[in-house]
Amino acid sequence: MYCESNTLGVGLVLCSAEIVILRPLGREREKARLPMTHVLIVDDDADTRKYLKALLLEEGYTVSEAADGHEGLRLMRDAARPLVVLLDYLMPEFNGFDVLRAVHADPGLFQRHSVVIMTSFGRIIPFELARFMTVADIPLLRKPFDIDQVLEAVGDAAERLMSYS
Numbered sequence: 001m002y003c004e005s006n007t008l009g010v011g012l013v014l015c016s017a018e019i020v021i022l023r024p025l026g027r028e029r030e031k032a033r034l035p036m037t038h039v040l041i042v043d044d045d046a047d048t049r050k051y052l053k054a055l056l057l058e059e060g061y062t063v064s065e066a067a068d069g070h071e072g073l074r075l076m077r078d079a080a081r082p083l084v085v086l087l088d089y090l091m092p093e094f095n096g097f098d099v100l101r102a103v104h105a106d107p108g109l110f111q112r113h114s115v116v117i118m119t120s121f122g123r124i125i126p127f128e129l130a131r132f133m134t135v136a137d138i139p140l141l142r143k144p145f146d147i148d149q150v151l152e153a154v155g156d157a158a159e160r161l162m163s164y165s
Contacts, residue, residue: 036062037061037062037084037154037158037161038061038062038063038064038079038081038082038083038084039056039061039062039063039064039083039084039085039086039154040063040064040065040066040072040075040076040079040083040084040085040086041053041056041063041064041065041066041086042065042066042068042069042071042072042075042085042086042087042088042091042096042099043065043066043067043086043087043088043091043118044067044068044088044091044092045088046067048088048118048143049065049067051145052086052145052150053065055147055150055151056150056154059151059154061084061154064083068091068092068093068094069091069093069094069095069096069098069099070093070094072085072087072099073094073099073102073103076099076103076109076113077106077109079112079113082112082113082114082161083112083113083114084113084114084116084154084157084158084161085113085114085115085116085157086116086118086141086153086154087099087100087115087116087117087118088117088118088119089117089118089119089121089125089129090119090120090121096117096118096119097126097128097129097132100115100117100132100136100138101132103115104132104136110136113161114157114158114160114161115138115157116138116139116140116141116153116154116157117129117133117138117139117140117141118140118141118142118143119140119141119142119143120142120143120144121142125140139153139156139157141153
């Protein structure tokens with residue numbers, strides 16, 4: 001079996017189109033506290049979507065994917081129930097900030113979903129985005145991902161959804 005390591009900076013190995021998530025021995029993780037939570041991953045990078053989907057399915061979440069901002073916004077609008085949305089900032093054409101602005105312009109949509117912005121930017125993100133995220137209380141998840149940080153961000157976002165209802 002041919003395997004290659006990823007560029008995401010986590011314990012992940014791609015093997016023959018399958019994903020194996022490696023974790024340190026003796027380190028058990030509590031399964032998702034809110035297993036009915038539906039997570040939408042919006043990212044133009046197929047490997048990132050594949051990795052996040054494998055991780056979140058393993059943790060008991062229901063997962064959907066969108067390859068760009070337009071598709072992500074459509075899925076958010078069409079969703080029958082609230083979503084935790086992992087939204088990549090840097091995508092071609094309609095980026096994560098464009099999606100956020102569209103969602104924020106529709107108060108019903110903004111209140112129904114819980115968004116987490118993902119970015120590969122270093123410590124600096126655009127001022128407009130930072131200000132918007134602060135005002136709207138939207139958390140930031142930096143790439144490369146740490147498994148615990150991803151799960152914590154999704155868990156916190158799921159708890160925010162529960163507090164909205």
